[in-house]
Amino acid sequence: TTYPRITQTAKYLPDKCVTNQDLPSWLETSDEWILSRTGIGQRFIAETENTHELCTKVAQKLLKKANLSPLDLDFIIVATMTGDFGMPSTACLVQGEIKATQAMCFDINSACSGFVYGLSLGEKLIQSGSYQKGLVIGGEVMSKLLDWQDRRTSVLFGDGAAGVLLEAVAGKSQFLAEKLGSDGSRGQALQARPFLINNPWVKQEERLSPYLTMDGRQVFQFTLNTVTENISTILKDNHLLPTDLDACLLHQANLRIVEGISHKTEIPLAKLPVNMERYGNTSAASIPILLDDCVEQGILKLGSEQKVLLTGFGGGLTWGSILLSL
Ligand code: ACO
Missing domain, CATH: 3.40.47.10 (Thiolase/Chalcone synthase)
Structure with missing residues (x-):
């Protein structure tokens, strides 16, 4: 198999x-x-x-x-x-x-x-x-x-x-578990580039920013509540303690979010590598950039069976964790 x-x-x-x-x-x-x-x-x-x-x-x-x-x-x-x-x-x-x-x-x-x-x-x-x-x-x-x-x-x-x-x-499966979720009712917290209806029959009156807009406080709360719960649930469902993880690779939005998630989930900060200092928030690229950095630095090794949680969160709102035996 x-x-x-x-x-x-x-x-x-x-x-x-x-x-x-x-x-x-x-x-x-x-x-x-x-x-x-x-x-x-x-x-x-x-x-x-x-x-x-x-x-x-x-x-x-x-x-x-x-x-x-x-x-x-x-x-x-x-x-x-x-x-x-x-x-x-x-x-x-x-x-x-x-x-x-x-x-x-x-x-x-x-x-x-x-x-x-x-x-x-x-x-x-x-x-x-x-x-x-x-x-x-x-x-x-x-x-x-x-x-x-x-x-x-x-x-x-x-x-x-x-x-x-x-x-x-x-061999053995690397993918141990996943838990993904979305909440479209909170979508206005992060929005970018609307495609408004536009044809000869429409009188355009709506004004929306063509750029990314964000309710920073709401996003911060979302990470501390929903994302924390997502992480705690996947650990519990798989009978893991926060300290059993070798690493948790969080989406690199903000250092204070990482610290807040560490505090609430009890995953030690030492197991939450960060690199936003160097790259900023690269959205969908942030977790694979961090994974590659950790592999390059020898912190993580493919084939090592280290227990690694990948956790993303962002616009939609969307969130999700995948538990790997690397
Ligand atoms: N430089 C200087 N001053 C600034 C800056 C800046 N870059 N940005 C905002 N300020 C000012 C504001 O104008 C405001 O001044 P005022 O009180 O005179 O109006 C003051 O700083 C406070 O602004 P807030 O927006 O209330 O700042 P807050 O302390 O909430 O911090 C932050 C903002 C860092 C964005 C915070 O809300 C946060 O961490 N939110 C999480 C959102 C996030 O990380 N989003 C990333 C994208 S989403 C994602 O990846 C999931």
């Missing part, structure tokens, strides 16, 4: 690094304000590469690391809310670039939970027996979605992409 397994990780960041000091002067912000409230010190910003180009770099790295041909891929899933077009999907653009002609490709939009949702879907595709190999990539160019006049949101985000190669492999 074969089971879905993460066999490679990779990330790609655009070249331009913008520190808190480098932010436009009109924002009237400071390194001290941003660092103390969010833990963010810098972010990478795309100047020449759009979302599909960042994701293509990740796909190429994953194939190279695994010594695979693009023709070996059965699917490509890209989690993004900042695709280059409404259509074609970012996943299809990646496919076209790398010539993975045997793959079926689609995007999913679950905002900052996107990678966890995509990984859950990828696992199911392989579990079905119909697909053997695929890529799950989270990629965002958040900088094109931001109001660069608004210091409350523009300082928080960064651009980047990362992902994993999933393969059907003989």
